[in-house]
Ligand code: HEM
């Protein structure tokens with residue numbers, strides 16, 4: 001036996017990193033769930049401040065506090081931040097906490113990807129919020145960003161908005177793949193699909209939907225990018241395109257996303273809890 | 279301009295509420311932000327077909343009393359219909375977010391008896407005839423500047439701003455730079471044909487040749503732009519006709 005092995009301590013410290021690095025590097029599903037929930041809460045407050053501006057302006061008829069351009073930026077950013085920054089991360093946060101525990105898994109199936117999915121979000125939303133300080137202002141075309149208001153008539157910052165949406169989409173798709181992989185592979189023995197809690201079921205279905213529809217959103221914003229910067233006419237009738245195509249593509253994403261994702265997860269949270277109580 | 283100016287009746291319906299009301303400098307009237315200078319006039323008791331389109335972004339033509347809400351989409355024509363039984367004034371609004379002035383574009387439809395409708399139509403045709411004649415006459419600088427200022431306020435200042443400074447980079451300034459002090463032909467061309475792929479639309483269909491000549495002359499000689507030249511409506515008309 002060599003001295004090296006004799007001097008080796010098997011009981012060196014294993015726990016998480018200390019301080020900030022614990023959160024930056026964490027692969028623990030509960031830590032990441034917590035990050036998602038805090039992020040969601042911060043975005044809720046940010047979007048809430050914008051709602052305050054909107055409501056303060058609408059407190060009385062006539063122009064009171066802000067100019068119409070800025071008002072539209074506030075509603076647009078409020079909608080985007082609430083939908084993509086508050087509601088979606090809140091449900092992903094809950095999924096991170098609950099799904100492994102509900103199916104008896106030690107963690108998510110892809111812990112590093114889990115970390116990556118989360119940490120994309122602060123960058124995406126910093127980019128989105130930075131448009132408020134750009135020349136020409138932030139996106140002002142409503143959270144549904146219908147072309148051509150969001151293409152030909154958009155402020156230059158729309159390109160940053162497009163890139164931010166791409167980042168959110170990447171994050172969402174990776175998060176969804178993770179949930180699918182976890183639910184399909186990491187169930188404890190005996191946890192059959194029919195025994196799986198409703199919350200896990202809805203997330204499994206939602207995750208499949210997200211994997212299917214987020215690329216469609218990415219397609220919509222990419223077509224916008226092409227129309228704005230590379231002379232295509234996807235959404236411009238003058239070049240043979242169709243502004244309504246945008247709405248079809250957008251709602252192919254938006255309809256399942258808003259209705260099934262948000263409401264299915266929400267109602268299944270509710271039904272789960274009422275089950276426990278009854 | 280077609281050879282028979284009475285064939286079609288054209289008008290633009292603009293917000294009538296004075297800015298002082300929405301800037302809270304004067305009390306708000308009864309129809310605050312729901313009044314226009316030129317209402318759409320239709321006869322009662324007849325089936326009216328509305329053809330709806332847009333020339334910039336998507337708007338939506340909504341008159342709740344007619345149960346009509348149709349998107350107005352640039353490059354496409356949507357249709358809707360209504361039979362209005364009661365004469366009166368029917369009000370509506372744009373219901374698709376179309377930019378910063380979305381809250382300032384009401385719809386007013388005036389339903390009148392057939393006879394009154396015909397009087398209105400005759401009056402509009404008479405006006406069209408007058409425009410046709412004014413295009414033929416020779417205008418003075420002062421006349422062009424006066425009309426130009428009005429046209430500018432109604433059709434251009436939402437983007438290029440009342441002082442001509444625009445909101446760069448989205449909407450360029452017209453003061454002391456670019457086409458407004460450059461070659462006049464290019465200046466007329468951008469107003470007549472717009473600039474494809476930008477928010478600067480073609481105004482040939484929306485403004486008559488006299489108005490285009492006036493607004494171009496105005497831009498070249500307002501806000502310290504002292505180019506000193508002018509363009510006659512006749513020349514603008516010739517240009518538009520040659521392109522048709
Ligand atoms: C903090 C409480 C909230 C308040 C006071 C609030 C207020 C408002 C107001 C006043 C508008 C209308 C703006 C307008 O079109 O004139 C609005 C729009 C909107 N809100 Fe909220 N909101 C709140 C929370 C949320 C949440 C949690 C969501 C998440 C789904 C949300 C999503 C939206 C969306 C999608 C729009 C439409 C934005 C658009 O037209 O582009 N809001 N909100």
Ligand SMILES: [Cu+2]
Pocket residue numbers: 336337338372373374375376377379380381383
């Ligand atoms: Cu509108």
